[in-house]
Amino acid sequence: MTAEDARFMRSALTLGERALGTAWPNPAVGCVIVRDGRIVGRGWTGAGGRPHAETVALARAGPAARGATAYVTLEPCAHHGQTPPCCDALVAAGIARAVIAMLDPDPRVDGRGVAALRAAGVVVDTGCLAHEAERAHRGFLSRLRAGRPMVTLKAATSLDGRIASATGVGRWITGERARAWAHRLRAEHDAVLVGIGTVLADDPELTCRLPGLAGRSPVRVVLDRRLRLPPDSRLARTAREVPVWVVTNAPADPERAGRLSALGVRIETTSEVGAGSLAAALALLAERGITRVLVEGGGEIATAFVRAGLVDRLVLFQAPILLGADGVPLVGGLAVARPDQAERWAPVDVHRLGEDEMRVLEPARGKGCSPAS
Numbered sequence: 001m002t003a004e005d006a007r008f009m010r011s012a013l014t015l016g017e018r019a020l021g022t023a024w025p026n027p028a029v030g031c032v033i034v035r036d037g038r039i040v041g042r043g044w045t046g047a048g049g050r051p052h053a054e055t056v057a058l059a060r061a062g063p064a065a066r067g068a069t070a071y072v073t074l075e076p077c078a079h080h081g082q083t084p085p086c087c088d089a090l091v092a093a094g095i096a097r098a099v100i101a102m103l104d105p106d107p108r109v110d111g112r113g114v115a116a117l118r119a120a121g122v123v124v125d126t127g128c129l130a131h132e133a134e135r136a137h138r139g140f141l142s143r144l145r146a147g148r149p150m151v152t153l154k155a156a157t158s159l160d161g162r163i164a165s166a167t168g169v170g171r172w173i174t175g176e177r178a179r180a181w182a183h184r185l186r187a188e189h190d191a192v193l194v195g196i197g198t199v200l201a202d203d204p205e206l207t208c209r210l211p212g213l214a215g216r217s218p219v220r221v222v223l224d225r226r227l228r229l230p231p232d233s234r235l236a237r238t239a240r241e242v243p244v245w246v247v248t249n250a251p252a253d254p255e256r257a258g259r260l261s262a263l264g265v266r267i268e269t270t271s272e273v274g275a276g277s278l279a280a281a282l283a284l285l286a287e288r289g290i291t292r293v294l295v296e297g298g299g300e301i302a303t304a305f306v307r308a309g310l311v312d313r314l315v316l317f318q319a320p321i322l323l324g325a326d327g328v329p330l331v332g333g334l335a336v337a338r339p340d341q342a343e344r345w346a347p348v349d350v351h352r353l354g355e356d357e358m359r360v361l362e363p364a365r366g367k368g369c370s371p372a373s
């Protein structure tokens with residue numbers, strides 16, 4: 001693997017990012033076709049998972065693909081799904097070499113793509129920026145391996161970790177730039193999830209309203225055990241434009257369920273209550289194809305996700321204000337006896353956004369105590 005390989009794979013990974021939030025249930029794959037050191041075709045997975053990235057990049061490259069190298073962030077598929085196998089398309093286009101970041105653990109692929117390419121005489125190198133690719137595909141991998149989507153917990157807090165004032169007001173803790181970034185986060189997730197308490201308190205819309213990304217709003221999921229979602233809430237009223245799924249416990253009030261359904265709200269039922277209910281809700285979302293969930297609150301939901309060890313990534317927007325102990329905390333009691341027993345979070349990214357600071361953290365598994373899961 002050369003420095004040039006890494007450079008082109010990085011381009012492919014960046015392209016793949018464009019499909020985050022729209023490619024589900026498929027992975028957001030990126031592909032570049034390189035001929036004589038120049039990129040002649042680019043592609044990423046289409047909305048709903050099709051077309052696949054390679055097909056798009058090959059179409060762009062046209063005859064220039066002959067003798068070229070294809071850089072793909074995930075092993076090209078070998079199965080006849082809704083589209084013909086990408087490895088066949090690469091061979092037919094005359095690709096001479098394929099550089100693949102990581103194998104596709106989907107049982108329909110799982111090494112068969114690489115084998116088919118090699119059998120056709122294509123030189124195949126795997127493992128180029130594999131670590132980065134694992135990261136890029138973690139929603140897809142989590143759904144496949146753990147049967148649940150990847151979970152990002154997002155919160156806007158004060159310096160002292162409060163998400164709302166003493167009177168429960170959380171709008172707005174952070175400034176405009178941080179809020180714009182939060183909208184971008186929505187676009188990069190398949191679904192955004194809140195508890196019914198947040199809906200009743202704030203009547204949020206939970207769409208992505210950034211210029212140019214308006215069509216990228218995620219599915220809006222409400223955890224609403226007793227089906228309290230008001231039919232005149234912003235969510236219910238806009239359910240025909242951007243999907244709203246309510247996860248509730250059976251038996252739901254049939255009259256209310258009927259009214260919400262008539263507005264286009266999808267009602268999903270799980271029988272789980274209490275400790276296992278979050279895992280059940282996530283499993284249900286995974287079954288429906290969701291690979292990446294952005295949890296936006298409120299505090300009770302955030303606490304439940306943290307306690308259950310179900311947070312894969314924490315995105316904190318921190319404003320330079322103090323709200324004090326009478327403010328609403330980001331997480332409730334965790335009963336940590338000693339600091340060295342607390343779960344540790346590894347910082348992976350930090351940005352200044354005006355006066356606010358955004359920090360991205362991931363559980364530092366193995367250090368500190370492991371979360372119950």
Ligand code: AOF
Pocket residue numbers: 023026027028029030044045049050051052053054074075076077080081082083086104106109
């Ligand atoms: C690729 N390139 O861009 C993507 C791939 O339902 P299908 O036929 O679209 O196949 C879905 C599977 O294809 C999915 O589970 C994953 O293994 C692979 N996704 N493969 O070659 C792509 N998105």
Ligand code: ZN
Pocket residue numbers: 052053054076077078085086087
């Ligand atoms: Zn494919």
